[in-house]
Amino acid sequence: MIEPITGRYLRLVLEGRPHRIYFEEAGQGIPLLLLHTAGSDGRQWRDLLNDAEVTARFRCIAFDMPWHGKSSPPEGWQEEEYRLTTAAYTGMVMAVARALELDRPVVMGCSIGGRIVLDLAAEHADALRGVIGLQGSAFVEPYYDTAMLHHPRIHGGEACAAVVSGLVSPKSPEAARWETLWHYMQGGPGVFKGDLHFYKGEGDLRPKLARIDTTRCPVVLLTGDYDYSCRPEDTLATAEAIPGARATIMPGLGHFPMSEDYPSLRRYLLPVLEEFAARR
Numbered sequence: 371m372i373e374p375i376t377g378r379y380l381r382l383v384l385e386g387r388p389h390r391i392y393f394e395e396a397g398q399g400i401p402l403l404l405l406h407t408a409g410s411d412g413r414q415w416r417d418l419l420n421d422a423e424v425t426a427r428f429r430c431i432a433f434d435m436p437w438h439g440k441s442s443p444p445e446g447w448q449e450e451e452y453r454l455t456t457a458a459y460t461g462m463v464m465a466v467a468r469a470l471e472l473d474r475p476v477v478m479g480c481s482i483g484g485r486i487v488l489d490l491a492a493e494h495a496d497a498l499r500g501v502i503g504l505q506g507s508a509f510v511e512p513y514y515d516t517a518m519l520h521h522p523r524i525h526g527g528e529a530c531a532a533v534v535s536g537l538v539s540p541k542s543p544e545a546a547r548w549e550t551l552w553h554y555m556q557g558g559p560g561v562f563k564g565d566l567h568f569y570k571g572e573g574d575l576r577p578k579l580a581r582i583d584t585t586r587c588p589v590v591l592l593t594g595d596y597d598y599s600c601r602p603e604d605t606l607a608t609a610e611a612i613p614g615a616r617a618t619i620m621p622g623l624g625h626f627p628m629s630e631d632y633p634s635l636r637r638y639l640l641p642v643l644e645e646f647a648a649r650r
Contacts, residue, residue: 375419377440382469384436384444384462391466392440393433397425400499400647401475403467404432405483407626408454408569409530409562410553411439414480417632423640427647428476433466437561452564456573459486464494476646480504480628481600482569488589488608492578495587500646503591504635505625507604508575508611516570520560527555530562539596539624542631550629576611584614588649590642591615592635594623 373396380391394412396419404415412432419430434441437452463486467475476499479487484506491501519530531554538547554562582589589612593605602619609617620627620638627635 373420380469382465384465385458387444389436389444390442391433393431394419395429395431397428397430399427399429401472402428402430403472403475403477404430405463405477405479405486406432407481407483408565409557413439413553414626414629418628424643428643431470435462437558452560454565454568456489456568459568460489460493463490474499476500476502478502478504481625482565485569485573485575488575489578491587491589492581495583498587499649500588502642504627505593505597505600506591507600507608508579510570510599510604512570516563516566519563526559527557530554530557537597537599537625538630539594539622541622542624546630550626579608579611582612584612589615591617592620592638594620594625594627596622596624599625
């Protein structure tokens with residue numbers, strides 16, 4: 371059986387440098403832009419892209435950030451260290467939306483994607499229909515040394531997978547758990563570490579939360595409770611700091627709900643998408 375997913379490449383300029391970005395899409399209707407987690411790629415959204423109930427009303431688009439998946443680094447990458455920043459991340463998402471001519475998309479991201487949607491809501495409210503953050507919070511306290519994620523005496527892919535393995539719920543289906551980890555094992559050298567520069571250092575968005583106007587850009591946060599990286603209390607504190615934001619804690623789900631156990635996430639996600647579809 372051929373899945374109803376189309377993969378293509380998009381050429382665009384990010385921060386003054388040409389890039390070739392890979393993206394996959396399925397469905398038609400309201401644009402739904404999907405952001406993967408740190409160190410992984412758009413394959414995490416495979417089950418959503420195959421969900422006919424979602425794609426009947428939403429044009430679902432998952433792109434690989436530069437350095438991730440099928441999106442190569444820019445020319446000259448060998449002379450630099452990859453480090454993701456808030457400005458670069460938000461600029462990238464909006465550049466992809468403009469290049470694909472998306473009319474006020476809903477943006478949904480997980481982990482670092484669940485963090486950056488808060489910046490998008492603060493800085494680009496009128497360009498978006500709303501945002502959904504999975505495992506999203508404005509800040510997390512660093513809890514391990516990222517140096518081991520890129521070290522000449524450590525297998526980077528296996529180390530990255532080992533680090534995140536404790537964030538995957540043991541209640542999730544075994545095959546989906548291991549596929550989620552396989553994506554991490556395939557990451558490029560230093561890429562996961564570079565993403566965590568945003569997640570655990572530069573990207574503290576707490577000062578911006580009060581600026582978010584949920585009457586212009588609704589904010590919904592969905593967080594699994596099996597997660598010591600973005601803990602339920604972190605998500606709830608973030609929602610409390612944003613007037614009008616909504617947060618739901620999902621029992622038994624881990625840090626990668628869309629890839630480790632999509633059927634369980636789906637029960638919480640479909641009503642949220644229905645609300646966005648009903649908005650004018």
